Amino acid sequence: MSIIEIVTYGNPILTKKAEKIKNINEKIEELAQSMLQTMYAAPGLGLAAPQVNRGIQLITVDLSRGEDSKNLIILANPELVSQEGTLLLEEGCLSIPDIQEKVLRPSRVVVKGMDLEGKERIIEAEGLLARVFCHEIDHVNGKLFIDRLSPLKKSLIRKKLKKSVQTGKIL
Numbered sequence: 001m002s003i004i005e006i007v008t009y010g011n012p013i014l015t016k017k018a019e020k021i022k023n024i025n026e027k028i029e030e031l032a033q034s035m036l037q038t039m040y041a042a043p044g045l046g047l048a049a050p051q052v053n054r055g056i057q058l059i060t061v062d063l064s065r066g067e068d069s070k071n072l073i074i075l076a077n078p079e080l081v082s083q084e085g086t087l088l089l090e091e092g093c094l095s096i097p098d099i100q101e102k103v104l105r106p107s108r109v110v111v112k113g114m115d116l117e118g119k120e121r122i123i124e125a126e127g128l129l130a131r132v133f134c135h136e137i138d139h140v141n142g143k144l145f146i147d148r149l150s151p152l153k154k155s156l157i158r159k160k161l162k163k164s165v166q167t168g169k170i171l
């Protein structure tokens, strides 16, 4: 168990669809624990394996930031089963430091995935939790929150990010 470095914008793993997990083994369990530590240290409400340079479909979510273990969710192969409503809220990403933009997301979702015991889990979520799920599920599909913005906004942010990468602010 250890904190892993979070990769940032420009790293190709962030824009690739991650591989499905066939079975939970010790390595996956260890990675999940390290992802949790990394997420709490960042701090963040959610983290996806591609953000720590692992191209597999694993996410961790905890709105309580480690305060209440009942809130902790670790899911392999997470996917959206259904979604309802819309909610426009400001969003950021640990892999895109210093950028916050309003993103339109569903207000309620049903998420399906596999827990660390290998059991199927169906989770209903709304509001912020729904948003975090959508954000992390996007990550395992190689999508970033800036991909959900208008083309104009996206190109402005891309320019800004390109500059940061060149000047070494984001590495």
Ligand SMILES: [Zn+2]
Residues within 6 Å of the ligand: 092, 093, 094, 095, 135, 139
């Ligand atoms: Zn993110």
